[in-house]
Amino acid sequence: MNGRAEERDPAIRRFRRRRLADRVFLVLTVASVGVVLAPLVAVVGSVVARGAAAVTPEFLVSVSRPVGEPGGGIGHALAGSALLVGSALAVAGPFGIAAGLFLAGTRRNRIAWAVRASADVLTGVPSIVVGVFAYAVLVVPLRHFSGLAGTLALAVLMWPLIARATEEVVRMVPRELSEAGLALGARNWRVALRVVVPAAFPGIGAALIGAASRAAGETAPLMFTAFGSPFLALDPTEPVAAVPLVIFNYAVSPYDDWRRQAWAAALVLCVLVLAGNLVSRSLIARRAPR
Amino acid sequence: MTSAIHEGLVPGSIPVGRDAPAPARRNKIEVVELTARYGNREAITGVTLSIPARTVTAIIGPSGCGKSTLLRCLNRLHEATPGAGVSGRILLDGRDLRAEDPIVVRRRVGMVFQRPNPFPTMSVRDNVLAGFRLTGVRPRSPEEVVERALRRAALWNEVKDALDRPGTSLSGGQQQRLCIARALAVEPEVLLMDEPCSALDPVATARIEELVREVAPEVTVVMVTHNMQQAARVSERTAFLYLGRLVEVGDTATIFTRPAERLTEEYITGRFG
Ligand SMILES: Nc1ncnc2c1ncn2[C@@H]1O[C@H](COP(=O)(O)OP(=O)(O)OP(=O)(O)O)[C@@H](O)[C@H]1O
Ligand SMILES: [Mg+2]
Numbered sequence: 001m002n003g004r005a006e007e008r009d010p011a012i013r014r015f016r017r018r019r020l021a022d023r024v025f026l027v028l029t030v031a032s033v034g035v036v037l038a039p040l041v042a043v044v045g046s047v048v049a050r051g052a053a054a055v056t057p058e059f060l061v062s063v064s065r066p067v068g069e070p071g072g073g074i075g076h077a078l079a080g081s082a083l084l085v086g087s088a089l090a091v092a093g094p095f096g097i098a099a100g101l102f103l104a105g106t107r108r109n110r111i112a113w114a115v116r117a118s119a120d121v122l123t124g125v126p127s128i129v130v131g132v133f134a135y136a137v138l139v140v141p142l143r144h145f146s147g148l149a150g151t152l153a154l155a156v157l158m159w160p161l162i163a164r165a166t167e168e169v170v171r172m173v174p175r176e177l178s179e180a181g182l183a184l185g186a187r188n189w190r191v192a193l194r195v196v197v198p199a200a201f202p203g204i205g206a207a208l209i210g211a212a213s214r215a216a217g218e219t220a221p222l223m224f225t226a227f228g229s230p231f232l233a234l235d236p237t238e239p240v241a242a243v244p245l246v247i248f249n250y251a252v253s254p255y256d257d258w259r260r261q262a263w264a265a266a267l268v269l270c271v272l273v274l275a276g277n278l279v280s281r282s283l284i285a286r287r288a289p290r
Numbered sequence: 291m292t293s294a295i296h297e298g299l300v301p302g303s304i305p306v307g308r309d310a311p312a313p314a315r316r317n318k319i320e321v322v323e324l325t326a327r328y329g330n331r332e333a334i335t336g337v338t339l340s341i342p343a344r345t346v347t348a349i350i351g352p353s354g355c356g357k358s359t360l361l362r363c364l365n366r367l368h369e370a371t372p373g374a375g376v377s378g379r380i381l382l383d384g385r386d387l388r389a390e391d392p393i394v395v396r397r398r399v400g401m402v403f404q405r406p407n408p409f410p411t412m413s414v415r416d417n418v419l420a421g422f423r424l425t426g427v428r429p430r431s432p433e434e435v436v437e438r439a440l441r442r443a444a445l446w447n448e449v450k451d452a453l454d455r456p457g458t459s460l461s462g463g464q465q466q467r468l469c470i471a472r473a474l475a476v477e478p479e480v481l482l483m484d485e486p487c488s489a490l491d492p493v494a495t496a497r498i499e500e501l502v503r504e505v506a507p508e509v510t511v512v513m514v515t516h517n518m519q520q521a522a523r524v525s526e527r528t529a530f531l532y533l534g535r536l537v538e539v540g541d542t543a544t545i546f547t548r549p550a551e552r553l554t555e556e557y558i559t560g561r562f563g
Pocket of ligand 1: 328332333351352353354355356357358359360371
């Protein structure tokens with residue numbers, strides 16, 4: 001066969017056309033992945049580029065210093081965030097898990113419908129609205145900003161996330177397991193607590209960590225609740241610092257040093273939230289067998 | 291219809307027919323005109339059946355005829371299914387099941403499922419003790435309970451050094467015997483088994499049949515099976531269900547050699563249309 005005979009063979013021509021189409025699509029696919037990844041790379045890249053240099057062990061442990069004084073850090077904000085998110089988790093966790101168990105256990109029931117609907121609506125409510133709510137409920141009557149109000153705001157944001165995620169993972173526990181518990185003469189609540197929850201535990205853990213890392217990054221609901229503080233203040237009735245508030249306050253300040261610290265704090269927050277998400281995902285990935 | 295079908299229709303009545311047994315054969319369970327539904331669909335209709343104490347009763351019939359549903363009525367697990375309904379009566383030792391707390395019923399009537407379902411988050415030991423732990427009862431001597439139950443389930447020698455391993459780390463056949471040990475640990479009066487060997491190889495199947503024979507003198511066993519040979523090997527009595535109705539019940543030997551109903555004969559001989 002010579003070249004010209006090959007040109008005329010319709011099978012070979014069809015094959016070449018397909019190969020061309022295949023390559024075009026490959027290029028388009030790679031390009032669209034690039035378009036999707038570009039903002040992520042840009043954001044993470046700029047945060048790392050501008051923040052990495054300032055993230056030192058000292059930065060992580062020392063508290064805020066006045067402008068011009070060198071060596072300030074975000075230790076107070078990390079502690080404050082841990083306090084706020086931790087206590088919000090302590091409140092929203094049990095409520096969210098209980099609601100999730102209830103939702104998974106009941107199908108057509110008015111109360112279940114109402115719980116599910118309110119969880120869904122609450123998930124869609126802008127977080128600043130939740131902040132306003134906590135402001136009205138706790139800040140106004142107590143007459144000052146407090147960690148308590150921040151905790152309430154974060155807890156209100158977290159519970160629907162925990163409830164719906166718990167419902168989902170509990171539904172994935174095989175029915176045979178809870179039937180095995182029932183067949184032994186166990187009451188429903190014991191089967192839920194001793195059989196279903198342990199079997200769904202990795203998933204519930206993932207839900208808790210996911211909700212916590214989401215809350216750790218929230219700024220708006222804390223602005224007029226926890227408010228922020230330059231001190232290591234762990235009294236829940238006083239204003240409490242939080243990493244996102246530090247980022248906000250420093251970033252809009254006119255001082256170069258504070259703006260540098262804002263970038264560094266942003267990097268720390270990114271790493272924390274990312275780590276939370278990774279842990280949460282790995283828990284979901286190695287869910288109990290069957 | 292034959293006399294066999296009506297046998298035991300009235301609680302405590304003396305069974306009639308050729309195989310009229312010695313009076314010692316007390317009925318542990320009486321099922322009277324039992325109908326069970328999923329939504330509006332009847333899965334079993336008007337089943338009347340008596341189950342003698344301390345014997346093995348096999349329930350046979352084609353797929354979907356309602357064997358599992360009937361079994362799940364006997365420990366009131368059927369009513370735990372969303373949308374399920376029951377009418378008719380079931381008497382356990384002459385007392386209506388509905389008059390009892392389902393929790394109490396299920397402690398007296400244990401169950402082994404088709405697929406082994408040990409609790410994945412519990413060790414072998416905790417699986418055996420689950421019937422206590424999940425009901426808040428404290429066994430006098432947990433170690434003795436574990437050993438006795440595992441011995442009765444013919445599993446002790448294989449797992450006595452692995453009691454702290456997860457229950458799901460055992461082989462399929464061992465897991466099923468673990469589930470049997472879990473059911474036996476609380477000393478039930480009745481043991482319901484829903485095709486307990488369908489996921490197992492012939493060796494594991496033989497062991498389970500053997501242990502069923504061994505516990506039968508103490509426990510009333512009701513076993514659903516698809517396997518005719520198994521029914522013939524392990525059971526004294528056999529009930530044949532078809533399309534949700536009880537066609538025939540009687541001594542296994544009679545059912546397999548001289549069934550009264552043509553349908554039974556066709557099913558047993560594999561000529562089924
Ligand atoms: N959870 C359920 N919801 C609705 N219908 C059901 C449910 N479980 C069983 N059924 C129906 O009830 C009928 C009887 O089912 P059952 O499981 O008792 O049959 P079976 O004799 O055990 O069959 P197999 O031998 O295949 O296990 C079937 O028609 C089935 O479709
Ligand atoms: Mg079945």
